[in-house]
Amino acid sequence: MSTAAATHTSGASAHGETPILSLVEITKKFPGVIALNKVSLDVRAGEVHALLGENGAGKSTLMKVLAGKHTPNGGQILLEGEEKVFENPKEAKKSGIVLIHQEQSLVPEMSVAENIFLGSLPKKWGNRVDWKTLHRESTEILDRLKCSFSSKAMVSELSIAKKQMVEIARALVFTPKIVVFDEPTASLTDHEKPVLYEIINTLREQGVGIVYISHRMDEIFHLSQRISVLRDGEYNGTVNTADTNEDEVTKLMIGRSLELDHASKPKDFGENMLELRGLTVDGVFSDVSFNVRKGEIVGMYGLVGAGRSEVAETIFGLRKISAGEILLDGQVARLHSTHDAVAQGIALVPEDRKDQGLILGMNCRDNMTLAGLETVSTNGFMKPAAEKSVYDKYQQAMKIKTPSWRQKVGNLSGGNQQKIVIGKWLHTHPKLLILDEPTRGIDVGSKAEIHALIKDLARTGYAVLVISSEMPEVLGVSNRIIAMYDGKVTAEFDGDAVSEDALVQAITGQYVTGADASADRPVT
Numbered sequence: 001m002s003t004a005a006a007t008h009t010s011g012a013s014a015h016g017e018t019p020i021l022s023l024v025e026i027t028k029k030f031p032g033v034i035a036l037n038k039v040s041l042d043v044r045a046g047e048v049h050a051l052l053g054e055n056g057a058g059k060s061t062l063m064k065v066l067a068g069k070h071t072p073n074g075g076q077i078l079l080e081g082e083e084k085v086f087e088n089p090k091e092a093k094k095s096g097i098v099l100i101h102q103e104q105s106l107v108p109e110m111s112v113a114e115n116i117f118l119g120s121l122p123k124k125w126g127n128r129v130d131w132k133t134l135h136r137e138s139t140e141i142l143d144r145l146k147c148s149f150s151s152k153a154m155v156s157e158l159s160i161a162k163k164q165m166v167e168i169a170r171a172l173v174f175t176p177k178i179v180v181f182d183e184p185t186a187s188l189t190d191h192e193k194p195v196l197y198e199i200i201n202t203l204r205e206q207g208v209g210i211v212y213i214s215h216r217m218d219e220i221f222h223l224s225q226r227i228s229v230l231r232d233g234e235y236n237g238t239v240n241t242a243d244t245n246e247d248e249v250t251k252l253m254i255g256r257s258l259e260l261d262h263a264s265k266p267k268d269f270g271e272n273m274l275e276l277r278g279l280t281v282d283g284v285f286s287d288v289s290f291n292v293r294k295g296e297i298v299g300m301y302g303l304v305g306a307g308r309s310e311v312a313e314t315i316f317g318l319r320k321i322s323a324g325e326i327l328l329d330g331q332v333a334r335l336h337s338t339h340d341a342v343a344q345g346i347a348l349v350p351e352d353r354k355d356q357g358l359i360l361g362m363n364c365r366d367n368m369t370l371a372g373l374e375t376v377s378t379n380g381f382m383k384p385a386a387e388k389s390v391y392d393k394y395q396q397a398m399k400i401k402t403p404s405w406r407q408k409v410g411n412l413s414g415g416n417q418q419k420i421v422i423g424k425w426l427h428t429h430p431k432l433l434i435l436d437e438p439t440r441g442i443d444v445g446s447k448a449e450i451h452a453l454i455k456d457l458a459r460t461g462y463a464v465l466v467i468s469s470e471m472p473e474v475l476g477v478s479n480r481i482i483a484m485y486d487g488k489v490t491a492e493f494d495g496d497a498v499s500e501d502a503l504v505q506a507i508t509g510q511y512v513t514g515a516d517a518s519a520d521r522p523v524t
Contacts, residue, residue, distance in 0.1 A: 021079055028061055096178060138169070165192060179210050225242075269294060277325050281320070369390050436467045
């Protein structure tokens with residue numbers, strides 16, 4: 001059962017049917033595109049109103065209009081029946097509207113406490129910051145969220161999941177009327193999600209209206225009372241959560257049912273492309289051993305902090321090996337840097353595509369060729385025709401939706417950004433492709449396309465290692481699954497035979513082997 005199941009809240013709004021917020025025919029235009037076309041939406045006091053749509057449907061743009069980050073070209077914002085015009089986010093916050101960003105907006109060089117109270121630091125005599133009060137009140141909020149890190153910690157030192165908790169903590173500083181959660185669990189651990197759900201239920205009980213944006217249907221159906229859908233910048237309907245199902249909502253989002261591919265997985269693989277033997281990085285993970293064969297998809301599953309991404313980074317030359325060895329295509333690989341890894345045919349699609357995989361201010365073509373500049377240049381001079389040829393090849397092969405190669409990558413949807421990152425690495429013709437959280441923050445339609453792409457790559461002979469925190473994803477694409485817990489490999493399963501219970505036990509350190517074990521046992 002999903003962790004969300006424990007906090008099922010579907011049903012009538014706790015505070016009546018009168019909207020606390022109404023967005024009326026909101027229109028927003030950017031150069032060359034109408035992002036929102038007369039979108040109307042209302043939110044009731046004490047309800048969780050889910051907002052769904054494919055990447056690029058306009059969800060985040062609509063919420064940024066609400067939060068004062070974008071000025072609409074038309075329409076009205078009514079808060080408790082009164083029309084509001086927000087010139088900036090500070091005005092929206094003063095009115096009680098808080099947006100918890102999908103793209104984290106923290107200041108890395110400042111402490112957790114300073115980020116939580118940014119713009120409203122407690123002051124004492126002489127207009128000086130009251131540091132004692134700042135850290136006391138920040139600690140109280142962090143305790144409510146059951147966070148283990150200090151208010152004095154620097155944000156730059158925190159993991160993505162902990163940064164997300166700081167974003168949520170900022171919302172609790174105010175007395176909000178509307179809180180917008182934009183993909184709040186995309187980087188949270190299974191331990192942190194129930195804490196978020198408790199906070200949401202507490203806000204509901206206080207009469208706060210909540211807009212909840214997520215691509216995770218289990219969360220939507222357990223947290224929300226109503227679901228509204230946007231498609232291509234237009235409103236496409238609202239349904240009561242209790243009266244609908246996932247298939248109906250998916251049809252509203254993408255215009256068709258989504259057929260999940262659970263076909264039997266191929267068994268005919270080539271020789272080992274990757275083999276890890278007792279790989280250890282002191283203090284991070286230890287004695288990790290497994291292999292990936294040509295044409296095979298191996299999934300790595302575990303909780304955030306289990307060591308999965310760190311193993312991938314080590315294979316890619318980002319971490320120094322303390323013990324053990326990496327073999328690539330039967331030969332011991334000497335990987336002292338990422339340059340060595342790329343030169344030997346290893347590609348890594350990172351977990352954080354915006355910070356680690358792309359240069360958001362550059363156009364699509366230039367991002368696509370970044371990992372293989374030597375193939376599109378002569379004597380240090382770029383060859384535009386060669387760059388365009390590379391872009392056209394992967395744009396067509398992966399059906400990347402963009403007006404032209406000149407479009408800045410930062411303006412693309414999450415799914416199309418991820419395809420750019422994958423295309424960038426395919427251009428290097430790698431032997432081993434590592435994908436870390438390949439569909440994080442991506443809508444169901446784009447997710448299915450990327451899953452199909454991963455399987456197609458394996459069928460053409462690529463060795464693929466997929467790291468994911470989503471059980472359906474790991475089960476859906478993997479030929480074998482490596483489970484990790486606390487820096488160690490706890491079990492290895494055949495992708496066709498593994499049960500969800502055994503997989504959960506393996507990633508929480510409870511897996512049982514031997515005579516008393518279930519039918520699902522580590523593959524030997």
